[in-house]
Amino acid sequence: MTQGLVFNVQRYSIHDGPGIRTIVFLQGCPLHCPWCSNPESQGPVRPLTWVKNGVEETITHWMTVDQVLDEIEKDEVFYRTSGGGVTLSGGECLVQADFSAELLKAVHALGINTAIETTGAVPMRSVQKVLPYVDQALFDLKIMDPIRARDVIGDNVAMVKASFEAFLQADSVKVTPRIPLIPGYTTVPENLQQIVDYVQSVGVPEVHILPFHQYGSQKYKYLKRDYQLEDTPLLTTEEVDTIHTLFESQGIHAVVSGLE
């Protein structure tokens, strides 16, 4: 039986895909974004503990598809009334591509909407495995310059673009680019312009922009890791507006989300 390494199942998510959703967070990520709000997911897929309030806690759990379905099913009535469903997130959920594919297939077969949050930083065969079972891909576009992407977050831009375009070509998948606005990293004007150019070149009319938040900062302490963005201030409304305008003025509709 395929098992997945899960570090959280979060119910009543209303900002990550249509309707009321449950998000399944899968462990493991090839990237090392310094702003990551789920630092426990970074690195290879392996069981992990952290120390919270002086107590060591196991934060990852091997689960079978059926076990995850049991959790997902708890909010089935809410998916039905809201057109919601299940979102796989991470980490990079496609690192555990076999498990993700099996889980998405099972959820899809129940007539429940499926979404994934992905960085696309995975080999094409991993994308192909999940493609038939995904209704929506919330696709992160972060740093577009290949050298900077490699050096800062360990990303392979060519791979990301190939994955993005594979989702785009699948008619059954709705693709939503999501751009985390991280001061000094993704918000530098050249990078934003590269994103605009790219989405224009592949004909995507809409992006979601997610202003930087500090929700993950506590987790670095639990993991006894340094958090480089400790002192990075949040973006002001004006700064977000300026970025919003940058997209809109070039014909890309930009939806600000997560700013509550």
Next chain:
Amino acid sequence: MIATQTYLNARPTSQIQAMKAHLFKTKRQISIERALLYTKSYQQTQGQPLILRRAQATAYILDHVKISIRDGELLVGNRTVRPRSGILSPEMDPYWIMDEIDTIATRPQDQFEFTETDKATYRKVLLPYWQGRSMKDFINAKLTPEVKGALDDRVIKLNQTDKGQGHIIMDFPAILSRGVGDYVTTLQAKIEQEPDNDFFKAALLVFEAMQRHFQRYADLAREMITTAPAYRKVELAEIASMCERLETKAPTTFYEALQLLWMTSIVGQFESNASSLSLGRMDQYLGDFYQAALDDPEIPASFLHEVLGDFYLKTNDVVLLRSAESAKCFAGFPTGYTVSLGGYDKYGQYSVNALSNEMLDIYHEIQLPQPNLSVRINEQIPRRFLNKTCETIRLGTGIPMIFNDEVCIPGFLSKGVSLDDARDYGVVGCVETTIPGRTYGLHDIALFNLMRVMELAIDDLKDDPEVTYAKLRQHILDKIDHYVKIVTAGSDIVDLGHRNFAPIPFLSALVEDCIQNGKDVTQGGARYNFSGVQGIGEPNLADSLYVIKQAVFENHELTFKHLVEVLHSNYAGEDGEALRQHLIHDFDKYGNDNAELDMECAKIFRHFALELGKYHNIRGGEFNAGAYTVSAHIPLGEDVGATPDGRKAHEQLADGGLSPMVGRDHLGPTAVLKSVSKIDNTLAVNGSLLNVKFSPATLKGDNGIKKFADFLMAFTQLKIRHVQFNVQSRETLLDAQKHPENYAGLVVRVAGYSAFFVDLNKHIQDDIIARAEHSL
């Protein structure tokens, strides 16, 4: 201006906000006027049958109470000239007022000024007359040692021993279609047929007094014309002639219908001075009147707005004076002008009309605690009306609350109510449901503290070396049975007290079958005759049993005896506190969708409800279970020592009734709803209460409304009976606590009703702030 100015377009600008300000300008004060008039009449009717004395006293009040027409009022009828006065009814209980005479102005909850002159009159005139002859005296004398024991054990509390019974919805559709005159002639004919029936005579006395009361307002309006500004002359003239028409005739317009509705309610208030003479399905029985007004080109929208706005304000004019103890349980004046909007009609169709929409729309402008609006939802609710409902909730005042037809209707069917009647249910009081115009339901007759029962059961077994989980659980169930029998006996004594001391013939004539049966509601004249007892503390009980089962009997972490000792010590010392934290955090709690735990809660409630249902009251009706606390989870918590769920001695119990214990749910609102849905809500025929708090951000924008509406549709399918929402951010409430002067108008949900936040004592404010706020 060429067009003739009529009362319909007389006023130059809206008066609603000015009238609203006037309503809250003066401090609340006690008025002894009704008590004095009532007493004076009683002194003149000695020796007559009680029901006739009551009726004459009500009539005497209607004939002599000081009346006024306030600036801007289009609808007339007030209990007191000074707004929001507390009315005494010493005929019910003269003692608590005496005990609290000097503290009522400064008590922690619901203060009222009491002038020294009035206090003196109270001591000299009212107290001596009613001492020894009040309803309270009767009830106290009747209490059996068993009932007294259960009261002393603080397992049960009996309500309405010191004031009118209330919790009733009169047959407003009937009086609106028949008019007062028709009741007078019907009663006269009945008296001719049955000259010895005092109920008919009593009812007639009050209806005739109601006619005279209308005339007094007609006369007053005419008197006021001379000194009134020009526009007001036109309005006063209409008020005068309308009052005269309504003395006999059925209303023909929306304006007249609202006036008759309000006057009927006021007469009912004078008669019983009770909480929760609720308004029922106002959009249903006034919908045609309203539509006709909309269709009439002569009637401007501004007039309809003013008259409905005036009605809303008036429902805040009546406040209920409660004893300090009662005010703890029912804090912030839940007067109970509850209105139910929408819901199935008798054809099984969702019924919503222009007035249903307008009643939500106008609420956005007025935002006061009354009328306490509720929306009946079911699987057929049109999305447009549901969205409007959500938008109104988003205002943050907790209004409207939501009732689920898919639960309430089967609940009534299970109690022998006909399908037509069950579909016509209305909300009465806070969260109780009743069949309007057909029920005397004693919906708020008693509270039953399940946590005290558990505490006593645990103590019984503390030295039992053979104790097992099964044995403990069984012992709790046996004790529930024991006290259920007693609470029904106690409720019957109060029921009898109201029969013998407080018949309400006017109100009874507006409850179907009473005239046919020739009996007052207190005599069992109504079609449906329930008594409702609230089981309190289910969530804490389930959490506690889960801890005991796991920690003591499965994991053997500590012995039962040791646990009891720790509880008795109130988790004293470092070890005690460490254990408490362990019990709170390492064992699942109700509200987190743990089926095993939630089902234990469900089984206990089912046991309680079915046991209660075995008993019949003195009117031949069944006892129904409720699962709501209003604000009683605070005082009832004071009666309970430390409990195995990690709750310290005297801390509050879970709020609402079916809400998780404060701070113990951590998986969000969908998990809360799932836990609550495990309890068979259909069994809570008398009422249940679930509080859910959302952060304002969650409900932002059209998308917020859409997902909120979707959430409510899931609630409908999960067969949960009731839910209400507080949508104020924690920061707002904390700031309001610090700077009450800036938040005079902030309305929040307490439990089953809304109140001004600044009117609540700190305990209840803290409770509201602490209830988990769901957002992302």
